[in-house]
């Protein structure tokens with residue numbers, strides 16, 4: 510696969526040209542939290558606001574028809590990006606969190622009862638845990654977790670064992686861990702979930718930005734992701750669901766747009782996908798998302814993934830060479846561009862602050878994966894996450910900054926000795 514032309518790509522992202530408060534050139538390594546936007550996305554949204562913005566669907570006037578066409582074109586682009594069989598299966602939600610909550614409230618409330626099991630991975634993001642805890646509070650269902658092993662991995666046998674033991678109604682897992690960086694075999698695990706009789710939800714928030722998704726090959730029942738992690742806008746995400754499941758599930762939010770008829774006695778619902786899109790939808794955000802997905806696809810998801818793996822591996826290997834640094838994640842062949850780590854004796858917030866002083870933006874904390882951090886016995890980690898516009902030079906700036914953190918906050922044995930000699 511031809512490598513990405515990163516220097517050209519960087520010119521598409523105006524924010525990458527700026528310096529940080531420290532006066533250093535920005536090295537943006539917080540992409541797992543949110544990515545930056547190319548000009549194509551900014552301009553597409555700008556163009557909509559300047560030239561044809563209106564509310565969609567209901568207006569019979571030029572602007573509304575143009576906005577509706579653009580909104581539905583974005584849905585078609587999204588369906589193609591996912592390889593969904595139909596745009597009826599593609600629902601615009603506010604983000605991954607909103608999409609999972611929608612599944613929990615509609616499909617979950619209708620299909621899950623007391624004693625039923627929801628099976629998750631211990632590495633899940635809170636967005637794929639809390640809605641199920643809330644469902645458990647409403648229904649009396651039980652939430653169970655598949656653990657990770659000493660190498661931060663989850664073996665097929667462990668999944669199979671948990672599926673057999675718990676007979677879950679739902680198996681919901683992240684396609685990739687936003688903390689460990691591990692990329693999971695989605696198609697195989699989905700098949701295993703189905704073989705055990707479970708409905709399968711895939712949180713693709715950390716997959717959609719990085720590799721080609723094929724929901725039909727995956728055969729997952731629900732797949733969700735966020736716009737802002739694929740170089741698109743905030744405030745929009747995608748809920749893909751198999752048509753039969755979405756047809757059978759009741760709507761979650763009620764209001765305008767999702768109905769076909771309302772009377773004083775009740776209502777009937779609109780067809781898919783509007784049934785799940787109550788109220789004025791994120792119109793301009795959909796236009797921006799469509800532009801973002803087109804941008805990624807023009808570059809090629811395979812090339813993007815190859816680039817991130819190369820940077821991720823350089824990061825991982827560089828970190829492992831620094832004394833006192835522990836990588837919280839498996840070996841690079843299991844990961845993409847995400848690397849979490851701890852530095853012995855240094856709080857991750859101090860790491861992040863020091864790195865910011867070098868222009869390097871990383872995240873520190875629990876990354877919304879508290880159960881994982883509890884299981885690992887660490888309170889917080891620092892996380893460097895690369896994306897398509899990052900370079901090997903930036904990885905090296907980052908690694909040098911980590912070496913310097915270590916030297917500043919946690920002096921090596923040699924330095925300590927020297928200091929005690931002089932005191």
Ligand code: PMP
Nearest residue numbers: 604605606634636683687714735
């Ligand atoms: N799941 C995963 C794996 C994530 O990484 C994130 C974002 N960090 C979310 C869910 C939540 O996404 P959002 O905040 O866009 O709803």
